[in-house]
Amino acid sequence: MKRFASLLVVIALLAVPIVVTAQKTGRPGVLQLQSPQNPRLGFVIHGGAGVITRGSLTPEQEKEYRAKLEEAVLAGYKALKEGKSGLDAIEIAIRIMEDSPLFNAGKGAVFTADGKNELDASIMDGKSLNAGAVAGLHRVKNPITLARAVMEKSPHVMMIGEGAEKFAEEQKIELVDPKYFFTQRRWDSLQRIIKEEQDKAKKEGSASVTRELAENRFGTVGAVALDKDGNLASGTSTGGMTYKKYGRVGDVPVIGAGTYADNATCAVSATGWGEFFIRLTVARDIASLMEYRALPVQQAADTVIQQKLQKAGGDGGVIAIDKFGNIGISFNSEGMYRAYIDKEGKPVVEIYKQQ
Amino acid sequence: MKRFASLLVVIALLAVPIVVTAQKTGRPGVLQLQSPQNPRLGFVIHGGAGVITRGSLTPEQEKEYRAKLEEAVLAGYKALKEGKSGLDAIEIAIRIMEDSPLFNAGKGAVFTADGKNELDASIMDGKSLNAGAVAGLHRVKNPITLARAVMEKSPHVMMIGEGAEKFAEEQKIELVDPKYFFTQRRWDSLQRIIKEEQDKAKKEGSASVTRELAENRFGTVGAVALDKDGNLASGTSTGGMTYKKYGRVGDVPVIGAGTYADNATCAVSATGWGEFFIRLTVARDIASLMEYRALPVQQAADTVIQQKLQKAGGDGGVIAIDKFGNIGISFNSEGMYRAYIDKEGKPVVEIYKQQ
Numbered sequence: 001m002k003r004f005a006s007l008l009v010v011i012a013l014l015a016v017p018i019v020v021t022a023q024k025t026g027r028p029g030v031l032q033l034q035s036p037q038n039p040r041l042g043f044v045i046h047g048g049a050g051v052i053t054r055g056s057l058t059p060e061q062e063k064e065y066r067a068k069l070e071e072a073v074l075a076g077y078k079a080l081k082e083g084k085s086g087l088d089a090i091e092i093a094i095r096i097m098e099d100s101p102l103f104n105a106g107k108g109a110v111f112t113a114d115g116k117n118e119l120d121a122s123i124m125d126g127k128s129l130n131a132g133a134v135a136g137l138h139r140v141k142n143p144i145t146l147a148r149a150v151m152e153k154s155p156h157v158m159m160i161g162e163g164a165e166k167f168a169e170e171q172k173i174e175l176v177d178p179k180y181f182f183t184q185r186r187w188d189s190l191q192r193i194i195k196e197e198q199d200k201a202k203k204e205g206s207a208s209v210t211r212e213l214a215e216n217r218f219g220t221v222g223a224v225a226l227d228k229d230g231n232l233a234s235g236t237s238t239g240g241m242t243y244k245k246y247g248r249v250g251d252v253p254v255i256g257a258g259t260y261a262d263n264a265t266c267a268v269s270a271t272g273w274g275e276f277f278i279r280l281t282v283a284r285d286i287a288s289l290m291e292y293r294a295l296p297v298q299q300a301a302d303t304v305i306q307q308k309l310q311k312a313g314g315d316g317g318v319i320a321i322d323k324f325g326n327i328g329i330s331f332n333s334e335g336m337y338r339a340y341i342d343k344e345g346k347p348v349v350e351i352y353k354q355q
Numbered sequence: 356m357k358r359f360a361s362l363l364v365v366i367a368l369l370a371v372p373i374v375v376t377a378q379k380t381g382r383p384g385v386l387q388l389q390s391p392q393n394p395r396l397g398f399v400i401h402g403g404a405g406v407i408t409r410g411s412l413t414p415e416q417e418k419e420y421r422a423k424l425e426e427a428v429l430a431g432y433k434a435l436k437e438g439k440s441g442l443d444a445i446e447i448a449i450r451i452m453e454d455s456p457l458f459n460a461g462k463g464a465v466f467t468a469d470g471k472n473e474l475d476a477s478i479m480d481g482k483s484l485n486a487g488a489v490a491g492l493h494r495v496k497n498p499i500t501l502a503r504a505v506m507e508k509s510p511h512v513m514m515i516g517e518g519a520e521k522f523a524e525e526q527k528i529e530l531v532d533p534k535y536f537f538t539q540r541r542w543d544s545l546q547r548i549i550k551e552e553q554d555k556a557k558k559e560g561s562a563s564v565t566r567e568l569a570e571n572r573f574g575t576v577g578a579v580a581l582d583k584d585g586n587l588a589s590g591t592s593t594g595g596m597t598y599k600k601y602g603r604v605g606d607v608p609v610i611g612a613g614t615y616a617d618n619a620t621c622a623v624s625a626t627g628w629g630e631f632f633i634r635l636t637v638a639r640d641i642a643s644l645m646e647y648r649a650l651p652v653q654q655a656a657d658t659v660i661q662q663k664l665q666k667a668g669g670d671g672g673v674i675a676i677d678k679f680g681n682i683g684i685s686f687n688s689e690g691m692y693r694a695y696i697d698k699e700g701k702p703v704v705e706i707y708k709q710q
Binding site: 250254260285 | 479490516599633643
C-alpha cells in the first residue's frame with residue numbers, strides 16, 4: 001500500500017508540466033520550486049546511501065527512518081519559510097539527523113577499528129564560496145555546528161583533531177563525553193566486522209573488505225538549500241566508516257568532494273564510498289559541468305554519478321539544487337535515504353531506487 | 356648581470372617557435388618537451404610562492420635557493436630519463452626539498468602557534484586517479500613518502516594525525532623526533548609573529564594577520580611530471596602556516612585544491628593562501644577548464660590564478676603540465692620559487708615575477 005502510494009506521488013510529480021527535467025530523465029525529485037507561494041525556496045536532505053533494498057528494513061525501521069527524514073526536511077524548510085538563511089536551514093536539519101541514532105553522523109556514528117567514534121563535517125556558502133570543514137572529532141556533539149563556526153568565526157576552512165576541538169571549546173560549542181556516541185547497534189556492527197575480518201584473515205591470510213563492511217560503509221547525512229535571497233548552501237556530516245583505521249578521512253570534510261556550493265551553479269552534498277568521491281572531486285565536478293557545459297543540475301549529477309563514478313567502480317549518491325530551485329538527485333547504490341520539499345511545499349520522503 | 360642572463364633565457368625561450376602558448380601569454384615556462392631526445396618527458400617543481408621580491412633575498416640566499424631547486428629538478432628529471440615513473444620523480448624531488456631547511460616542508464617546516472611543526476602532503480596518479488593525502492603529522496620525516504604509501508598501500512586516500520603516523524610506522528616509513536624539525540630561522544619567525552600579534556592585540560584589542568604573518572604564509576613545495584609512459588602525476592608537501600592554530604589544514608592535503616592529476620587533462624601542484632585554494636578547488640578547476648572548455652594548460656592555469664583567485668582576494672600560484680608536456684606556470688604573488696626542464700633537457704630556475 002505504501003509502495004502504491006509512493007508510486008502515485010511519483011506519477012503525480014511527473015505529470016506536473018513544470019517538471020521538465022524529470023520527464024527527460026524519468027527520475028523523481030527534479031522539480032522547480034517557483035510557485036508564487038514559495039518563491040525560490042528549495043530544500044533537500046539525505047541520510048546516506050548504500051545497500052538499502054526493500055526488505056532489508058523492517059516496517060518499523062522504515063517508519064522510523066521516514067519519520068525522522070520528514071521531521072528534518074520540514075524543520076529546515078520551516079526555517080527557510082521564516083526567512084532564515086540556507087545555512088541556518090542546513091544546520092537545523094543536519095542537527096536533527098546528527099541527534100538521531102538512525103544515521104551515521106553525530107549520535108549514531110559508527111565505530112573505528114579501535115572502538116572509537118571519529119566524526120567529520122563540512123558546510124559551504126554558495127554566495128561567498130566560504131566554507132568550513134572539520135575532521136577527526138571525538139567530543140563534538142554536532143559537527144555541522146563546528147564546521148559552520150570554522151567558516152564564520154575563523155579565517156580558516158579546515159581544522160582537524162584536538163585543535164578543532166579546542167576551537168569548539170573556545171566557541172562554546174557543545175562537547176560531550178565520547179561515550180555519548182555509543183549505540184549498541186553500531187557496536188554490534190563493529191564486532192561482526194572484526195569477527196568476519198578475523199575469519200577472513202585466517203582463511204586468506206589477508207584482511208579485505210567484508211560483506212558486513214561493504215554494507216556498513218555509508219550513512220552520511222547532508223542537506224542543500226536555496227533560500228529567499230537566492231543563496232545556495234550545502235552541508236554534510238558523517239561518522240565515517242565502520243572499522244576504519246589510521247585516522248582515515250573520507251570525502252565529507254573535503255570541500256569539492258563531499259560538499260560544494262556556488263550560487264553561480266549549484267549546491268551539492270554527497271554520500272558514498274568516500275575515497276572515490278575525493279578522487280573524482282564529485283561535488284565540484286557536478287558544479288563544473290553546470291559552469292562549463294551548462295548542463296541542467298539533474299544531468300550534471302547523473303553524469304558524475306551514473307557515468308564517472310560508476311565507471312571508476314565507486315558507489316553512493318548526491319543531492320543537489322540549482323539557483324532556480326531545480327533539484328538533482330542521483331545515486332548508483334541500492335538505496336538512498338532522502339527527502340525534499342515538492343512544489344506544493346509538501347515533504348516527499350524516499351528510500352529505495354524504485355519508489 | 357644575473358638579471359640580464361635571465362632575460363636572455365626568457366628571450367631565447369620565446370624565440371623558439373615550438374613555444375606557441377608562451378608567445379600568446381608573454382610568459383616564460385610554457386614549452387613543449389617533445390624533442391626526439393626526450394620524447395614526452397616533462398618535469399616542473401615549485402618551492403613556494405609569496406612575497407619574494409628582488410632584494411628580499413641576499414645574493415647568498417638566492418644562490419642557495421637556486422642551487423637546491425636545480426638539484427631537485429635535475430634529480431626528478433634523471434629518474435624520468437632512467438624510465439622511472441612520474442610518481443618516482445615527484446617523490447625524489449620533493450624529498451630533496453623536504454630535507455632542505457630552505458623550504459616550508461619537511462625539515463624547514465614553520466611553527467604553529469603552539470611551537471609545534473605540523474606537516475601535510477598529498478600525491479596523485481593521473482593514470483588511475485588514485486591519490487594519497489596526509490595531514491597533521493609531527494614525526495614523519497618525509498610526508499610525501501607517507502602520502503604515496505597511503506595511495507599505494509592502503510584502500511584509503513586521506514589519513515590524519517596519530518592514525519596516519521601509526522600507518523607510517525607499520526609501513527616502516529622513517530619517523531623522527533619532533534625536534535628534527537627545529538630550525539632557528541623558523542623559530543625566530545614565530546617569535547616575531549607572536550610579538551607582533553601581542554603588540555597588535557594591545558593596540559586594537561584583536562589579533563589579525565600581521566605583516567610578518569603575511570610574509571610567512573607560503574612556502575609549500577611541489578612537483579608535476581609527465582613520464583615515458585605518458586602518465587601524469589603531481590605531489591605537494593608543506594609545513595603549513597606560521598602561527599597556525601586549532602589543527603588548521605590548508606589546501607595541500609585536499610585533493611582537488613592543492614594537488615590534482617588526470618591523464619586526460621593535466622597534473623597540478625599549488626602553493627599559496629590555502630583557504631582560497633580549497634574554496635576554489637584550484638587544482639581541479641584547472642583540470643576542469645581543460646576537460647570541459649579545452650583550454651590549453653597555461654590558459655587554464657591563468658584563468659584560475661589571474662582571474663578567479665585574484666578576484667576572490669587570494670594569492671599564490673600553480674605549476675601544471677599536460678599530456679603533451681606543455682607546461683603551465685601561473686602566480687599572482689610577488690614571486691614563486693620554481694624550476695623546470697626545458698626542451699633541451701636543461702634545468703631552468705626562476706624566482707621572481709620578472710626574470
